[in-house]
Amino acid sequence: MLKWTIDQDIILYQLHESFAAQYAELVQENKQYLSQWLNWPRICHTPDDFKTFIQGSLYKYIDGDGLDCAIEFRGVLVGNIGFNTIDHELKKAEIGYWLGQQYQGNGIITRACRFLIAYAFETLNVEKVQIAVAEDNRPSRAVCERLGMTLEGIISHQERIGDRILSHAIYGIFPWQFPIPDHA
Template sequence: MFFIAVDEDIRLQLVNDSIVPRYLELLEESKSYLSQWLPWPTFCNTEEDFKAFVKRSLHDYAEGKSLTCAIEFQGSIVGNISFNAIRYDLKMVEIGYWLGEPYQGNGIVTRACQFLCNYAFNELGMEKVQIAAAEENLPSRAVCERLGMTLEGIITNKEKVAGRIVNHAIYGLKNSNISTG
């Protein structure tokens, strides 16, 4: 199993079947919170659903298309972070993440994203990192701003979440703008 240490509190673990029970627990305790911003909690809510997610994620990882990891904070899995897309042709990656509601406000996502930004630039040779967040998801947008990302624009009518149509705020970070903090 592969783990990457982000810092003394955070590790990233390549998704695998052993994380499925914990993802189900996180979904149970944070479903209403996660469902505000993400479409998947309404249709990915069984062990079989999460196992299919893991299988698909590992297949895409093997093909170099993505990298999906569980976020471990102080020894407990608390969420997920990924390069949703690795675009070598464009020298760009797209980061996505979610975190169980009880773990919000500890800087976990910001630190994990900072690590992935550095990894994208220094290990994968990328020139750009992009994050899309629902326009009204201010905590997620604050992560992008703490990373020093630039708001590149708002894409209207991008996704249907919890019965409503949401716009996406698109943030970008170029290799020359990276913050090392």
């Protein structure tokens, strides 16, 4: 299992089945919150569901198409972050993440994204990193803005979450805009 120490508070671990029970518990605690922005908490909430997700994630990693990581904050599993897609042909990677509501406001996602952006440019040799967030998800949009990403546009009617249809704000950053200002 790969491990990256981001700083004294945050460690990222490549997903492993040993995380399944912790993920199930965290999602159960945050199901209502996460379900505002994500579809999967309605159907993925047992340890077996997460084992299936983790297995799929490992196949994506082996194929070079993605990387999912557990986020540990001060010794506690608090969420997930990674490259939802790595497109080698277009030299582009897209970051996705989620975090338990009780852990927001600590700069966790901003610091983890900063690391992944550097990793994408320096290790994966991509030319663009992108994040797509729900247009109305102000905390996620604020992360992108803190990272110095450029709002490239809004794509309407991009995703159905429950009974709502959400538009996505698309943010991008390129190597020449890096390094990212350090103000998490």
